[in-house]
Amino acid sequence: MNLSYWEIKNWFTNIDYTIVGSGIVGLSCAWFLKERFPKSKILILERGMLPQGASTKNAGFACFGSLSEIIEDLKSHSENEVLELVEKRFYGLHLLRKTLGDKAVNYQNNGGFELFNNTDDTLYETCLSQKNKINKFLKPIFKTDVFSLKNNMFNFKNIKRQYIFQSV
Ligand SMILES: Cc1cc2nc3c(=O)[nH]c(=O)nc-3n(C[C@H](O)[C@H](O)[C@H](O)COP(=O)(O)OP(=O)(O)OC[C@H]3O[C@@H](n4cnc5c(N)ncnc54)[C@H](O)[C@@H]3O)c2cc1C
Structure with missing residues (x-):
């Protein structure tokens, strides 16, 4: 991937936390980090154009186990x-x-x-x-x-x- 100077400077420089995966766990992690460290710069990396894991494919049942x-x-x-x-x-x-x-x-x-x-x-x-x-x-x-x-x-x-x- 070719990145411009501005993309590198704005998105990939001085990162405090990098999270791999934008599923429910990755996004929750980012959310709570931001809450705890509001000034921190958090980068979330996702391998797909859209999230590619279970979080967007699941049935949406709020269940702790049958x-x-x-x-x-x-x-x-x-x-x-x-x-x-x-x-x-x-x-x-x-x-x-x-x-x-x-x-x-x-x-x-x-x-x-x-x-x-x-x-x-x-x-x-x-x-x-x-x-x-x-x-x-x-x-x-x-x-x-x-x-x-x-x-x-x-x-x-x-x-x-x-x-x-x-x-x-
Ligand atoms: C068909 C199905 C139905 C389900 N139904 C329910 C339900 O009804 N209720 C319920 O509570 N749970 C359900 N689950 C389980 C629930 O969806 C998962 O436990 C939950 O989504 C897991 O979240 P996660 O963030 O850990 O993983 P994921 O959602 O899988 O997120 C991981 C993310 O990381 C990305 N990734 C992986 N490797 C890399 C890499 N090297 N670089 C960049 N990105 C990467 C993936 O593309 C993905 O987007 C279901 C699961 C499935 C598959």
């Missing part, structure tokens, strides 16, 4: 690690909402629904049998039961009769 995801996490991490992880995700979402504002991100609290295909017998049975245990496990953070069952009120086809509903 029941089956938490059960999966517990297979490879200790209970303490998973609890810490859930807590970080939960407070991270709160921080993001506080920083950006619910209106700006069109935040809607609709709860979460985990659906299972009719063929997913094993996973579904595992979730049902672990539900109460996981609710108890998450109580220190949420003080309430997070996961419950709801009937197929959206009338999706070929799925189990009940969803796992996530209230928080």
